[in-house]
């Protein structure tokens with residue numbers, strides 16, 4: 101590994117670890133719980149796409165439906181913050197900053213998965229996964245993080261902002277060995293509940309709770325997960341994700357998991 105890339109990675113690790121060490125306690129007395137909902141992509145960053153649907157539109161729609169369910173059912177006890185509520189581009193570090201400034205208690209980033217155009221399983225791969233930040237255990241997990249992190253290349257000065265982090269170089273991902281330890285148990289708690297609900301309520305195939313190096317999760321100072329609802333490159337999954345019914349089921353799954361998470365964390 102090149103020395104320069106190690107130094108860049110460690111510099112970024114120390115900078116971001118400095119923020120991630122200041123994880124907020126789960127309980128804030130009587131203060132409302134702050135849920136940060138992050139609709140992936142937006143504006144010039146369309147995310148991945150199928151034959152007619154774009155990831156950025158699906159994530160925003162599901163995020164709004166999730167927010168509306170929380171507001172309808174927990175208006176008195178939960179404050180919802182959206183990192184975007186329109187079709188605008190928000191940089192990854194900007195998303196984390198919004199969450200940290202709001203002193204969020206849980207960060208849920210909503211995305212849609214895809215595989216390479218040349219992949220033989222492009223039309224057949226399907227299923228939901230919920231990720232927490234960490235070192236990937238498979239090439240497939242790494243490729244999902246690489247694709248989601250590559251949006252920083254749309255930012256001006258991304259080399260400076262992310263201190264030399266190269267989203268396309270596996271060497272850069274060494275920083276995620278350090279994980280997000282303080283919030284990891286709660287992150288996995290919500291990830292497991294959301295994964296279960298995406299199967300039970302939204303009818304998605306179970307591709308399991310996973311770990312990979314997502315910059316947006318790394319930079320948040322609270323329990324944080326990234327949801328990949330299903331694969332937009334699969335025609336049947338694209339139809340589901342493009343339908344109002346499919347989006348509502350996904351939102352309901354994330355809400356049900358949130359309601360269960362609140363019950364569990366309120367006891368601690």
Ligand SMILES: [Zn+2]
Pocket residue numbers: 140141147148155210211212248
């Ligand atoms: Zn995405």
